[in-house]
Amino acid sequence: MKKISIHYLVVLCSMTLVFSACKKTVLDVETTIPISTLDDYYQNETEAVKAVNAAYTPLSAIYNGSAWHLGDIMSDDADLGGGGGGDGTETAELDNFSVTSFNPVINLMWAQCYFGILRANLVVVKVPQVPVMSDAVRKRSIGEGKYLRALYYYHLVRLFGDVPLYTNVIDVEQAATIARSPKALVYEQIIADLKAADTLLPNTNTGSNKGRATAGASKGLLAAVYLTLGDKTNAALYSKEVIDNASSYGYELWADYGDNFKLENENGKESMFEVQYRSGGGQFNDYGAGQKLNCFFAPRFQDVVQSRGYGWNVPTKDFADSYDKSGATYNTIIDKRRNRSMWIPGDTYDTYTHPTQLVGSPLGLNVKKYFVSIDNTLGDNGGWTCALNVPIMRYSEVLLTYAEAAGISLGKTYADQVRARAGLTPLQPSLSDAQYLEAIYNERRHEFAFEMHRWYDLLRHPNPNYYIDVMRASGKTNIQEKHRYMPIPQNEIDKNANLTQNTGY
Amino acid sequence: MRLKQAILFAVILLFGAVNVTFAQVKISGKVKSKVTGEGLSGATILLKGTTLSSVTDVKGEFTISAPEKGGTLTISYAGMKTVDVKVTNQTKILEITLDETIGNEVVVVGYGTKKRKDLSTSVSSVSAKEINATPVADAAQALQGRVSGVTITQNSGAPGGTGGTRIRIRGISSITGTNNPLIVVDGYPLPDQNADNVLNSFGTGDIESIDVLKDAAAASIYGQRASNGVIMITTKRGKPGKASITVDIYRGLQQAWQLPNMLNAKEYAILNSEARIASGLSPIPKLADYDAVETQFGKGTNWLNEIFRRASMQSVNLTATGGSDKAQYLFSAGYFLQDGIIYKTDAERFNLRFNGDVKVNDHIKIGNSISMNKFIEHGTDTYSPFNSVILLGLMAPPTVSARNEDGTYAGGNGSVDGFSEPNPIYNLEVPRNKYTKYRVNGNVFAEISFLKDFKFKALFGADFSYQEINNYSPATPASGGNVFNLTNYSVQKGLYPDYLSELTLAYDKKINEKHKINAVVGYTYQENKYDYVVAGRGGNFTQNIPVLNDQVFLPTDVSQTYNAAESGVNKRALSYFGRVNYDFDGRGFFGFSIRRDGTSNFAPGNKYATFPSVSAAWRLSQEPFLRNVKWIDELKVRSSFGYTGNPDVTGNAYIQSINQSFQYTFGNSSGSGGTVLGAAPSKTYNPNIRWEKNEQFNFGVDGSFFSGKLNASVDLYQRRSIDLILYVAPPLISGTYEAVPFNTGIMRNRGIDLTLSGKVINTNNLKWNINTVLGTYKNKVVSMGLSAPINNGFARITGGSKRIEAGYPVEYFYGFVTEGIFQSYEEISNHASQAPGIDPTTSTAPGDLKFKDLNGDGIINDQDRTNIGNFNPTFTYGITNTVSYKNLEITFFLQGSEGNKILNFTRWYTEGGVSNGNYSKDVIGRWTAPGTSNTMPRLALNDPNGNNRVSDRFVEDGSYIRMKNVRIAYNLPAKWVANKVMKKAQIYVSAQNLFTITNYSGMDPEVGGGIDIGFYPQSRTFIAGATIEF
Incomplete structure (x- = not known):
């Protein structure tokens, strides 16, 4: 009997051993869909280009969900329309300068910029080491990484002031301890990146690469950055370089201002850099492939666009009135850009006549710039996914940057080019420097109406209180000095003890 | 299995019991219950060591042929102590009395x-x-x-x-x-x-x-x-x-027991026009003249009557059992068909089972359990907050009809009705949704006894389930909103193969009658897979059949898509376990168990975890000081403490992966082209992720009193989930956004379980038993560790409606507190600012809800939300009453829940402010002028004040008591069935959900998770059936 029992036990033990011997491998399973990790990706050109593409992605969300709330609605150009009540409280907070550190629009900008920065950093760090890829694509890719990184930091530094600055890949612990760097250092990095990108990027892209960053885009942005910093010399230097080499970049003004905002003219001759959107998907969020401005800006519930139209971004009366006109009201505006930028009562499209008032728009004013009509199902097939690109920089901006930076004697002729296209007469040569600056500001306001520049123009004015004065004059008495910078998102401060809040929040 | 055994096994299966013949003598007798004195029908009488057996008839009588030399009869009956009776060739008539088992089950x-x-x-x-x-x-x-x-x-x-x-x-x-x-x-x-x-x-x-x-x-x-x-x-x-x-067959009828009351055509026209005017819009022309609406539409379409119906259900179940003491078998086949009370929904199931046991010799026993099932459901969307047919039926205006006069589908037309949600009847009739599941689950085992005290068991099993989801919506002509102009077809096919192998060794030893030791050690390995392929197409069909192939689809347009994807999960688990029980003299019981588990879900160093437990019990009733207390039959105290685990976490949470699904667009894309893919990390990682652990303390008392007339059992427990896995959102500065799991939270449940059962009347003819169970617990999230509070819930309202936060019950309802209705502008100006302004079409006006300014900052915003209730019941209970009188048995079973809250978002859809859809009858009592209402706000289509935000307005008491089941069964008298064919027959009728007492206003107070958006309500069901044993 004993023997039998030992026999059984031996069998049992050996069976257990057989199974346990393989336990090391048994619990390491293959995933059904292969997973790439940070360490084993970036092996060839395809993977490198995909890494670059990912760095562009945040642009879609920034221009869908944040840039216009900050650049236009917060400024004196537009107010929140919509359905009233709880509709768009986060935007109302910005419009009325009651913004808190919980604001989701601010949070979106912060988040998406850092997503772009990490991805651009990965491109700059990893692409030089990719074993198999062509030199041309490698060069271009690194240039795109640097350009995009600069663009994202430029958004952050203007909006928040000092921000955490990093150019490598950081882990979650570093992200939870990193502190803010002074603005000056951030601008230093932006300038260094743009100067480098200028040498790495091609002058033009063709075919399926249209829409990628170019040397012209980089140089134009560099000029804009210098203008923001008040460095007129360098702003003039780089904007002039773009103007002088316009033909090699392929830049030229469209004869008709409105041609800039047509689906068929995307990445056209005046375009320097724009957010690339496409229709399709039909999703209702900020993160889709398409643009939601068409639906959000169109007259509320008038069904001239897909998904009804929400009328969220409503031009102020002051802005509509500020266009050059022959009479007393905006019914007789002669500036050709008005009709392409905004709806006023009586405007028609097909069988639609724009009414004198709408829910959220008591004066019947609405934004028209990104309008793609409901019957163009190719350009917008529902949801919040319009195909129309949104300009980040147009050639006319470089002209106006130079016009402003170079002063009236050298610059006026470039401002007049922009004015001529709008059907306006040249500026008076007799303007004082202050009057000339005011004229350029006015020009930019109309040229870039609803292109999300206005708030930042108010901030960078030589008069440090300019934004306060303008906003007070437009009835926004809540504005204070602290609003030069927006609050750092509270959930970020909660996760990082070294992250300080801006004054006043 | 060796070939010889396999053949033997098969022979047994084919022919049932093996008959052996001896020289015989007939013995007859009667089996009675000691408690009732009545004959027991269906008791088994087996001649030990043979396959000779008999079953008692309805009177409890039996006859059996025993060998002349005599032997031992074993008489067994469920719930009674088994008795052995020696018979000799002198024995002719036996009378056997069985005693009920107490605690012996x-x-x-x-x-x-x-x-x-x-x-x-x-x-x-x-x-x-x-x-x-x-x-x-x-x-x-x-x-x-x-x-x-x-x-x-x-x-x-x-x-x-x-x-x-x-x-x-x-x-x-x-x-x-x-x-x-x-x-x-x-x-x-x-x-x-x-x-x-x-x-x-x-x-x-x-x-x-x-x-x-x-x-x-x-x-x-x-x-x-x-x-x-x-x-x-x-x-x-x-x-x-x-x-x-045994054949059991029943058939039944089901119907909805409570449907909401919605407005008729004229009422709707009046209220909807009022809502539109209040938001600065003119009434819909079609509805502007209320009397004309009544003339044209009468009461209008009653959409709920269109959607709900009376439905039948039926079930047939057939079970065959038998065998000798060497081999036993059970076959069963069942068919179940239930039509839903929502039009066009049904489910059917076909199931087969075969369980077999064979004693190969004195040491080896083998057996198997196998079941095979087919399940088919034709369902519809009754759960999504957007397109549930129930919601569509609630919202569809009564002035819209389901069909045009020519029979084609009608439905809301945006430009005429201001309402263009899909026509629910179209959604029920046209798209064909089919869910099919095939499942085979089974195991084979062998048990080897050796050295008297040892038993080794090997069990190998598999669970294969195959699931298929087909959704087909053919293009069908229709007017009205959101019709499908293109045909769409999608199919998902998934396989879930799961394997198990398990080896256990048990040791059972009795020493000096006083000490009993029982121990088991084991090893188990389980592999869990899930693989699916999903594909879909949209476009113009050339043939009207749901197939993906090109021959059937003729794509002509860019919006006609072709999508296919595959995915799946692989998991493995490997475990060792052991348990020792020690029983001292039938008085004290001690247990210790331990299990070491490994799973593929975690990083190499963290795959394994150990879960020990200890328990002890003492039968006080066996102690001298209680042994003589007559009314106590049994009294036991017990206590335990132990750990269990939960490895349920996304696989590969411990590596930093690249997300390759980013998209952007390049090229000249003025339409939907130009997509490029992007790749970047979207999450960081946590290499230390490991098991969630659950520690539990339990103290219980079991008792049986007054000769088994009263049985009680009570348990007190505390469960603490420690190392709770929470997904922690990274700082966005990291450039990533996906939350990463960390073992960081603690949650606690404390509660009491109580079971009471009693024999109220226990006479020969009349018996009445009551069985009551009651459970109560309190749940609290003790700590969220690294994680911020989590908001989730109702998809139609951003910001969530449920919240998980330390110090509160999990998933409590998170919203605003209402303080009545503003009766005047003066009240508004004295109150914290809600939607400021003087234009009632875009700002707060009299008739709007007043929300409490909880943080006192003068502004009503998201910071003024708080705990407005939770879905955990104070207690749940069930009371089963069984009354039998002679052959008649009546059971009624009450079930209820007390103190649970429901966030009734069905009302979000039906009380205005959302769309031009229909309103519930309650809205007639809305605020129209000062003093008219303090609960139902004014109507305004665009809801400028946000009356529809998540607030205690929608929180209702979900307590209910429900007559879950009433069943009347009649056992046909012996003389009716006393023929050779039938052994026993019972006929019965029953009713489910006969009545429900509740204050809850929704369709059904049973709402899993506490948020009600008008889910498929339970039906009231009437059943008639019969059970016949041959």
């Missing part, structure tokens, strides 16, 4: 069984009789109100139980992982599959018993996945004796 525990009186852990049991009393599609539904401490909520009344039945044992243990208990069918732990309807593919008629392992000491032997308790399902097996065939 056998309870299934992990890797073994135990007598209830010897238990030191907390285990509740439900018998086949209770399970089959209610005609349910899913065995989990039969547990409702039967087991204390188990909260069962039927999520939906969808046919076939497809809407799922939530089983929560002793509260909620995990926030991000599963809260479903581990379900073990005949020793096979079923994969979780993240669904509430795991059991609905199994035939309920096959179940012999369900045992619920509640405390950690009972469950921790299943360490892995046992943190939510374990449900042990034991299916019926063959018994020695003559072959018997």
Whole structure:
């Protein structure tokens, strides 16, 4: 009997051993869909280009969900329309300068910029080491990484002031301890990146690469950055370089201002850099492939666009009135850009006549710039996914940057080019420097109406209180000095003890 | 299995019992119950060592042929002590009296069984009789109100139980992982599959018993996945004796028991116009003249009558058992067909089972359990907050009809009706949704006894389930909103192969009659896979059949898509376990168990975890000081402490992966072209992620008093989930956004389970038994660790409606507190600012709800939200009454829940402010002028004040008491069935959900998770059936 029992036990033990011997491998399973990790990706050109593409992605969300709330609605150009009540409280907070550190629009900008920065950093760090890829694509890719990184930091530094600055890949612990760097250092990095990108990027892209960053885009942005910093010399230097080499970049003004905002003219001759959107998907969020401005800006519930139209971004009366006109009201505006930028009562499209008032728009004013009509199902097939690109920089901006930076004697002729296209007469040569600056500001306001520049123009004015004065004059008495910078998102401060809040929040 | 044994096995299966002949003598007798003195029908009489057996008839009488030399008869009857009687050739007539067992019933525990009186852990049991009393599609539904401490909520009344039945044992243990208990069918732990309807593919008629392992000491032997308790399902097996065939057949009628009252055409025209004018819009022209609306439409379309119907259900179950003492078998086949009370929905199930046991010799026993099921559901969307047909039916205006006069589909037309949601009748009739599931679950085992005290068991099993989802919506001409102009077809095919191998060695030893030791050690390995392929197409069909192939589809347009994807999950688990029980003199019981589990879910260093438990019990009734107390039959105190685990986390959380699904667009794309893919990390990683652990303390008392007239059992417990896995959102500066799991939270459940059963009347002819179970628990999130509070809930309102936060019950309702209605502008100006302004079409106006300024900052915003209730009941209960008089048996079963709150978002859709859809009748009592209402706000289509935000306006008391089941059964008198063919026959009628007492205003107070958006309501069902034994 004993023997039998030992026999059984031996069998049992050996069976257990057989199974346990393989336990090391048994619990390491293959995933059904292969997973790439940070360490084993970036092996060839395809993977490198995909890494670059990912760095562009945040642009879609920034221009869908944040840039216009900050650049236009917060400024004196537009107010929140919509359905009233709880509709768009986060935007109302910005419009009325009651913004808190919980604001989701601010949070979106912060988040998406850092997503772009990490991805651009990965491109700059990893692409030089990719074993198999062509030199041309490698060069271009690194240039795109640097350009995009600069663009994202430029958004952050203007909006928040000092921000955490990093150019490598950081882990979650570093992200939870990193502190803010002074603005000056951030601008230093932006300038260094743009100067480098200028040498790495091609002058033009063709075919399926249209829409990628170019040397012209980089140089134009560099000029804009210098203008923001008040460095007129360098702003003039780089904007002039773009103007002088316009033909090699392929830049030229469209004869008709409105041609800039047509689906068929995307990445056209005046375009320097724009957010690339496409229709399709039909999703209702900020993160889709398409643009939601068409639906959000169109007259509320008038069904001239897909998904009804929400009328969220409503031009102020002051802005509509500020266009050059022959009479007393905006019914007789002669500036050709008005009709392409905004709806006023009586405007028609097909069988639609724009009414004198709408829910959220008591004066019947609405934004028209990104309008793609409901019957163009190719350009917008529902949801919040319009195909129309949104300009980040147009050639006319470089002209106006130079016009402003170079002063009236050298610059006026470039401002007049922009004015001529709008059907306006040249500026008076007799303007004082202050009057000339005011004229350029006015020009930019109309040229870039609803292109999300206005708030930042108010901030960078030589008069440090300019934004306060303008906003007070437009009835926004809540504005204070602290609003030069927006609050750092509270959930970020909660996760990082070294992250300080801006004054006043 | 060796060939010889296999053949033997097959022969036994084919021919049933093997007949052996001896020289014989006839013995007849009667088996009686000691308690009632009545004859027991269906008792088994077996001549030991042979296959000779007999079963008593309705009077309890039997005859059996015994060999001349005599032998031993074994008389057994469920619930009674088994008796051996020696017979000689002198014996002619026997009278045998059986005594009821108390605490002697056998309870299934992990890797073994135990007598209830010897238990030191907390285990509740439900018998086949209770399970089959209610005609349910899913065995989990039969547990409702039967087991204390188990909260069962039927999520939906969808046919076939497809809407799922939530089983929560002793509260909620995990926030991000599963809260479903581990379900073990005949020793096979079923994969979780993240669904509430795991059991609905199994035939309920096959179940012999369900045992619920509640405390950690009972469950921790299943360490892995046992943190939510374990449900042990034991299916019926063959018994020695003559072959018997039982047929159970029933048929029933179901109907909705409560539907909301909606406005008729004229009322709707009046209220909708009022809502539009209040938001600065003109009335819809079609509705502007109220009397004309009445003339044209009469009362209008009653959409709910169009959607709901009376529906039938039927079930047939056939079971054949038999065998000798060497081999026993059970075959069963069942068919179940249930039409839903929503038009066009139905479910059907076909199930087969074969369980066999063979004693190969004195040492070796082999056996198997195998079930094969087919389940088909034709369903519809009754659960989504956007396109549920119930919501569409509630909202569709009465001035819109389902069909045009020519028979084509009508429906809301945006430009005429201001309402363009899909036509629910179209959605029910045209798209064809089919869900098919095939499942084979089975195991084979061999048990080898050796050295007298040892038993080795090897069990190998597999669970293959194949699931297919077909959605086909052919282009069908229709007017009205959102019709499908293109045909769409999608199909998903998924395979879930799951394997188990398990080896156990048990040791049973009795020393000096006083010391009993029982020990088991084991090893188990389980592999869990899930693979699916999904593909879909949209476009113009050339043929009207749902197929993906090009020959059928003729794509002509860019919006016609072709999509295909595949994915899946691979998981493995490897475990070792051991348990020792020591029984001292039938008085003291001690248990210790330990399990070491490994799972593929975690990083190499963290794969394994150990789950120990200890338990002890003392039978006080065996002590001298209680032994002479007459009224106490049995009194036992027990206590336990132990750990269980939950490894439910996204696989590969410990590596930093690249997300390759980013998209951007390049090129000249003025349409949908130009997509490029991007790749970047979207999450960081946590290399230290490991098991969620659950520690549980239990103290219980079991007692039986007054000669078994009163039985009571009470358990007090505390469960603490520690190392709770929470997904922590990274700082966005990291450039990533996906939350990463960390073991960082703590949650606690404390509660009491109580079971009371009594024999109120116990005479020969009349008996009345009451069985009551009651469970109560308090849940609290103790700590969220690194994680911020989590908001989730209702998809139609951003910002969430439920919140998980330290210091509160999990998923409490998070919203605003109302303080009545503003009656004047003066009140508005004295109140914190809500939607400031003077224009009532865009700002707060009299008639709007007043929200409480909780932080006192003068502004009503998201910071003014708070705890406005939660779905955890104060207690749940079930009361079963069984009254029998002679051949008649009446059972009524009450089930209820007390103190749970429901966030009734059905009203979000039907009380205005959302669309031009219809309104509930309650809206007639809305605010129209000062003093007219302080609860129902003014109507305004665009809801400028946000009256529809998440607030206590929608929180209702969800308490209910429900007559879950009434059943009247009649056993046909012996003389009617006393022919050679039938042994027994019973006919019965029953009613489910006969009445429900509740203050809840929605369609059904049983709402899993506490948020009601008008889910598929349970039906009231009337059944008539018969059980016949041949």
